[in-house]
Amino acid sequence: MLRAESICHNFGGLEVLRDVSIHIRAGEIVGLIGPNGAGKTTLFNALSGFLNPAHGSIFFEGGDVTGLAPHRLAERGLVRTFQGARVFPRFTVRESLRVATDLPMRRNDAQAAALEGDVLETFGLEEWAEVEARSLPGGMMRILGIAMAMSAGAKMLLLDEPAAGLNDVEVAELQEVIRRAHSRGVTICVIEHNLHFLMGLVQRALVLDAGMLIADGTPYEVTRNPSVIEAFLGGDDIAEG
């Protein structure tokens, strides 16, 4: 579904991505982990068109999408979310979904309204529908971010640290939301520090350290990989993130 080949990038001489190649198959849920500064978000920026990598190619559903603008990738169904809670602060939940639903101009109003209702229900946002996004509780804001991405017609979601800063109850809700998106046939790649969060969720984990891919395997495998343990002990605690 999504394949990146030998992605390299540097910021003013600092190599942030060194020859990173990944392949995510349709229908997978994959975690992207690594200590702070490993290049996870930079890789996401490159995959979602917000950053043109210095070197390398990106293929989505078999087509070369290297260097395409973010809105073009979104149109093709590759949609990313952002760290923290990035929403349209003064839009209500319904307006936010509406604006996301609108965008692929092919949809007519009836289809858009049906999708909007569907997303509201699926993500448990019905009772928040008329609330301004800035007034939502933190967990609901993250869920709205994912719901907007789904409304925009995502076939694949790139989620950037969706659980950061949430409490246990909110984290559980968020996992449920991600599973629900996945059960609708959406391929998912999620960046996360917190390995507990990923353990029960993802089928495969990619580990990035200092701009290089150092491990690729099931969550169980990677947590027992010596170079992963070393990378994490050098920076963050492996369990808590």
Next chain:
Amino acid sequence: MANATDRGAAGEEPIPTGRPRKPIDWRGIAPLSGWLLLLALAIVPIVVDSRYIVYLGTLLALQAALATSLNLIIGYAGQFALSHAAFYGIGAYASALLVSSSGMGFWASVPVAVMIAVTIAIVIGYPALRYTGGIHFALITFAFGELLRLLAANWHDLTGGPQGMQAPYSPEPLLGIDFSTGRGQYLLAAAVLAFSLLVVAAIRASRIGRGLTAIREDEVLAASLGIDVTRSKLFAFVASSALAALAGTAYAPFMGFISPELLNAGESVSMVGVLIVGGMGTLSGPIIGTLLFVAIPELFRIARLYRLVILGAVIVLAVLFMPDGIAGLLKRWLRRFGPPRSSAGEG
């Protein structure tokens, strides 16, 4: 969960059954009364037999049309265009030059002048709007406006230089209206305002309009959801500038005289002030702002001399005490005193 679905359904059906007495919904009435008030104001210059009132009405209608079209790029798209006076000038000069030099009819000159404005807006808008943040756009439109003013002031053979040029013509009669009279000119200006309001209202209600407000709220998030940010902003800028040029074509025969001062960047900036005070991103805001800034000083005869001083003071007060402008303040009052309703419309 049952509670949640009930609430969701109430949003769809405005008249819930079984409620004993429905309180007066001021929020539903407010926009309607606003439009009626505008209509009443619009009729005044037609029925009142005063040349001054007709003159003031024409001036107000043109200024309100300018503020309305500027609101499209600033209020909805959130991009600070400082070239609105320049496009007003482009419309005025292009139409006046076509009519007086090439002998073209006024009505034929209007679409040509507007197309010239569209072309120029695309040429300067595209490079300026490709960047996020908006500072490039503000600077480039400001510089463009000044460049054009200097061009108008120094190209004597074409524009008559700083002394300006005469526009000694009036639009040919149409639909039985004689546009050489003050009342005819007023009707033309009022038609320009009505047209601008219609265009902006239609864009606001469209997908492109929703995309524009999304861009205003968060450009990066909008792009991630599939909005073509550059194209949407360019569309808003071109439409906004074309409407300014349209108002300019009506201005030239109304004043009978145009000068490079029309293109002054100070005018563009004071139009932004009108929007700030009236309320950006609302339909009524530009009209309220115009009434406050053009009508009140004019009526009290303290006109031009102190206009900018008053403008400055009111902008400072507005930014401090009512960041959403007068229209925003009215909306908040209505929200407070009106009954709770599920979705708030933008007035």
